[in-house]
Amino acid sequence: MALMLREMATSYGRSPGGYLWAVLEPAAGIALLSLVFTAMFNTPPLGISFPMFYATGMLPFIMFSDVQGKVASSLLYSKQLLAYPTVTYLDAILARFLLNIMTQILVAYLIFSFCIMAFETRVTLDLVVIIQAFSLAALLGLGIGTLNAYMFIRFPIAQRAWSILMRPMFLVSCIFMLFETLPHPYKDWLWYNPLVHVIGLMRRGFYGTYDATYASPLFVIAVSLVCMAAGLLLLRRQYQDLLTR
Template structure:
């Protein structure tokens, strides 16, 4: 009986599937509660920020709902923060698997990215359901703009995740330093404020940050007339450049180092 040899694509898909299953079982365990904890963690992150703003009686710079304002800022921020950090952690945790001939550096990055994208998407849906339960309407007035903004943020985060994965492979302490970068982005990306209210000089500096554009684009779906100077194309182009840098870095340096 003849057995056809699996194609390279079949092997690639089998490797990715195996890595994703291993990632899920390693991080979540074999029970539904483990999965729930990981999926709900980004949701808890958003709710904690909402609670802090509510306790401090901070008025929303846009609209009347502080909950909605924080959600529109934290949505893209959570996408970027978790995806870029988890891709970096995935390479560190799964590095021993690179001893297998069919497992490549990019396989680990892609498998971790897919799992994390699904987790974040589920977290956003759960957060929106909680908002409905407390009487806040989470449905954007322009859904296509919100979806496009999140997709652009995913692409930008994916590019940054590839770069991070390359850096941490060569310099592991970078994982600790990256936490400081995330904290800085919290304060400079417009999660808790609108850049439009800043002096012109500061506004121009903030607009160099692609995450600021991503947040403004996402908020523009909820607040008509806001974010006219935000550019989703800038976010996509920045992410594409990072993706090319990450792929080139992997081929020239990381592959040899591993």
């Protein structure tokens, strides 16, 4: 709790607006995408509301990206506090993970609620599937973030390499289109992107006519747990050495 309060004060308490920016940034992105694609197409690939369609793609992606990034930098962020024996790397990781999933859930709730109230969306909510999609996005962010928490300290160049790798992920995670509309062989390649499965499940939770049969929660869970196990094992073995870097 102390680490979470410190994170809240430093990440959101120093800038004007604080938590307001956490809502405005994705909202502005969704609004911009909606304006651009409304001028190009009559209807979105799914449903009748451009803002809702892009919100169902962007918000799980942002949850993964934010959680992964904050968890990956948790040891660097709390490096001085980790010198105290009562503070462990698990404390640093869990504090950032819990705070940021709560933040992103709040952001998603506000944006989805606004879209439903402000636009004609005709969505049918399946809360079980929606919660499952958000849970998988958070778990994937935790798993990859834990592995990167080790990699970023052990190999400083890994942080830049990961930043370069993440740039096209926004385009290849099916935020702008439906997976079924992709041609072969690109469809077969993108199936191995876990975010495609998460976003497919999210859209299934909002659009009752969309089955997303390709989405495999087990695949996302497997990728998340393998990355998390590898990260925790490496941190446990080399944690003390990393603090001296």
